Amino acid sequence: MEAKVPLTHGSYYHIYNRGNNGIDVFLETENYYHFLRLYAKYIEPIAETYAWCLLKNHFHILVRIKDKSEIIESELTYSTTEKPKVIEASRQFSHFFNSYTQAINKRHHRTGSLFEKNFERKLVTSEKYFQQLIFYIHNNPVHHGFVKQMNLYPWSSYETIVSNKPTMLKRNEVVALFGDQENFIYYHNQQQNTNEINDLIIEI
Numbered sequence: 001m002e003a004k005v006p007l008t009h010g011s012y013y014h015i016y017n018r019g020n021n022g023i024d025v026f027l028e029t030e031n032y033y034h035f036l037r038l039y040a041k042y043i044e045p046i047a048e049t050y051a052w053c054l055l056k057n058h059f060h061i062l063v064r065i066k067d068k069s070e071i072i073e074s075e076l077t078y079s080t081t082e083k084p085k086v087i088e089a090s091r092q093f094s095h096f097f098n099s100y101t102q103a104i105n106k107r108h109h110r111t112g113s114l115f116e117k118n119f120e121r122k123l124v125t126s127e128k129y130f131q132q133l134i135f136y137i138h139n140n141p142v143h144h145g146f147v148k149q150m151n152l153y154p155w156s157s158y159e160t161i162v163s164n165k166p167t168m169l170k171r172n173e174v175v176a177l178f179g180d181q182e183n184f185i186y187y188h189n190q191q192q193n194t195n196e197i198n199d200l201i202i203e204i
Contacts, residue, residue, distance in 0.1 A: 004090070004118045004119075004120075004121065005121070006088065006089075006090045007065050007088075007089035007090045007093070007121060008065065008089075009065050009066065009067045009068050009089070010064070010065065010066075010067050011064070011065055011123060011124075012050075012062070012063070012064045012065075012123070012124035012130065013062075013063055013064075013065065013121045013122060013123060013124060014060065014061075014062055014120075014121070014122040014124060014133055015060070015061040015062075015063060015093065015119060015120070015121050016058065016059060016060045016061065016119070016120050017058065017059065017097070017115045017116055017119040017120055018057050018058035018059075018115070018116060019057040019058065019114060019115060019116075020112075020113045020114060020115060020116055022057055023057060023114075024056045024057045025056070025057055025058070025059070025104070025114055025115065026054060026055075026056055026057075026155075027104070027108055031104065031107075032054055032155050034100070034103060035054060035059075035100055036054075038096055038099050038100050038103075039061075039096065040168065041096075042092055042093075042095055042096035042099065043063070043092065043093065043096055044168055045071060045072065045075040045076050045092075046065065046066055046071055046076070046087070046089050046092050047063040047064060047065050047066060047089065048063060048064045048066065048170050049061065049062070049063050049157075049168065049169050049170065050062045050063065050064070050130075050134065050157075050169070050170050050173065050174055051133070051134045051137045051138065051156075051157045051161075051169075051174065052137065052156065052157045052169075053137045053138065053140045053141065053153075053155065053156040053157070054155040054156070055140060055141060055144060055146065055155070060136075060137045060140060062124070062130075062133055062134060062137060064170075065089045068087070071087060073087065076092070090121075093119060094119075097114075097115055097119060100114070101113070101114040101115065127177070130177065131177055131178070131187075132192065134174060134177070135187065135188060135192045136192075137156065137157075138150045138156055138157070138158040138188060139188070139192075140156070141153035141155075141156065150188060157169055158188070161174055161175065161181075161184065162181060162184070162185060
C-alpha cells in the first residue's frame with residue numbers, strides 16, 4: 001500500500017475519505033452531529049477549516065494546517081491516553097477518525113474498519129484550485145443527487161458561509177476569495193467546470 005505523505009504545517013489540503021468498500025459512514029442524523037463535535041475537538045486545534053461537506057458514505061474537508069507556533073498543545077485531544085512526543089497533523093486526523101469509528105461501532109453494534117485505511121490528502125497549490133475546490137465541495141450533494149440546490153443540503157459549510165451565525169470556519173477569508181458574499185453566491189449558482197481538478201477529487 002502506498003504510504004501517504006505527512007501533512008505539513010502551513011499548507012492547505014483537500015482531505016477526504018469514504019466508507020470501507022463504499023459503506024455508509026453516516027447512518028442517522030446524530031452521526032453527522034457527532035462527527036462535527038469530534039472534528040471540533042480533535043482538528044480545530046491543529047487546522048483552520050475553509051469548507052466541508054458530509055455525505056452518506058464519504059466526506060470532504062478543505063483545511064490549512066496551522067504552523068507549529070499557532071498550535072496550543074494544551075488544547076489537543078488524543079484517542080490514546082499517551083501524549084505523543086511530536087505533534088503531527090496526520091496523526092491528529094487519525095485520532096479523530098479512530099474516535100468516530102469507535103463511537104459508530106459501539107452505537108450501531110458493528111466491528112471492524114469504518115473508513116478506507118488511509119484518508120486521502122491533496123495539496124492545494126493555487127488560488128484557482130482552492131476556489132474550484134470550494135465550489136466542488138459545496139456542489140457535491142447536487143452532483144450526487146441528494147438535493148437540487150446546494151443551499152438545501154444541511155451537512156455542508158455553504159449555509160454557514162452565507163450566514164452571519166458564529167463559526168470557527170474561515171468565512172471571511174472564503175468570501176474574500178470570491179470578492180464578496182454576492183459574488184460567492186453567484187459563482188456557486190453557475191455551472192463551473194471542475195475538469196481541471198478531476199484527478200484531485202473523489203468519485204463514489
